[in-house]
Amino acid sequence: MIRILVVDDHVVVRSGLMALLDGKNGIKVVGDAADGDEAIRKAVELQPNVVLMDFSMPPGKDGLTATTELKKKLPDTEVLILTMHDDEEYLFRAIQAGASGYILKSAPHEELLAAIQSVAEGSAYLYPNATKRLMSEYLDKIKQEGIAGPYESLSEREKEILSWIAKGYANKEIAEHLVISVKTVESHKSNLMEKLNLKTRPELVKFALKKGLLHYE
Known part of the structure; x- marks a missing residue:
């Protein structure tokens, strides 16, 4: 019942x-x-x-x-x-x-x-129409995420810091250049490493190289 x-x-x-x-x-x-x-x-x-x-x-x-x-x-x-x-x-x-x-x-x-x-x-x-709509939006989302990849999920600041780290700059040097605190740099670094599923600096450098981020002035 x-x-x-x-x-x-x-x-x-x-x-x-x-x-x-x-x-x-x-x-x-x-x-x-x-x-x-x-x-x-x-x-x-x-x-x-x-x-x-x-x-x-x-x-x-x-x-x-x-x-x-x-x-x-x-x-x-x-x-x-x-x-x-x-x-x-x-x-x-x-x-x-x-x-x-x-x-x-x-x-x-x-x-x-x-x-x-x-x-x-x-x-x-x-x-029924709602189910079709949700499935369509889900598939579009999967498609877009597949095209974009994890790098596009980074904020502009995270992308900037990624480039500086990959070039070998220390957290303190990055902080001074960007006029932010060292703690902020460390926080962005932690976030971007997690988003990219990277564990070490060599992995990060390799990733940056593939993305064409290592253009030295």
């Missing part, structure tokens, strides 16, 4: 969802709420497996804030965001808040039932 709490600020929508869901696919509607604060109170009281949470509920507490607070109190309760926003910004915010799923209000009833079943079983659920 999937115990579900329905949260939406519109009475008609809540009533419709409760009528649609109760008794279907092993779902039992244990309660409803009109805003985020009520949702948290009801969830603590009723201990549902899944909370079907509306995204926007003016003037009450919104669904994302409620989700964050609810997951702190009931980490084992899954939250499925139900929204009209087909927008990646809202999607990412929902995931960051701790939601296990994100589905549009325009989705067919069968898709909503499947989404509830999925999050209740501990899986994540995103509507």
Whole structure:
């Protein structure tokens, strides 16, 4: 039995969802709420497996804030965001808040039932277009990182210090030239060595040589 709490600020929508869901696919509607604060109170009281949470509920507490607070109190309760926003910004915010799923209000009833079943079983659920969008962005990111490589992840200051170190200058000499403290130089050196996965100065010199950074004046 999937115990579900329905949260939406519109009475008609809540009533419709409760009528649609109760008794279907092993779902039992244990309660409803009109805003985020009520949702948290009801969830603590009723201990549902899944909370079907509306995204926007003016003037009450919104669904994302409620989700964050609810997951702190009931980490084992899954939250499925139900929204009209087909927008990646809202999607990412929902995931960051701790939601296990994100589905549009325009989705067919069968898709909503499947989404509830999925999050209740501990899986994540995103509507099809969102999944395609996330996969596309992930692949683009991997492609860009593959092209850029670790050197491009360095800040301009780190690249500058890398060049000076590779040319044999001591930390104190670099600090004096760049008008920064020796401690700052050491910090940048540590960061850039970690980003480049280098352990020794000879490795750093070899890397700098390959990158064409050893042009002496």
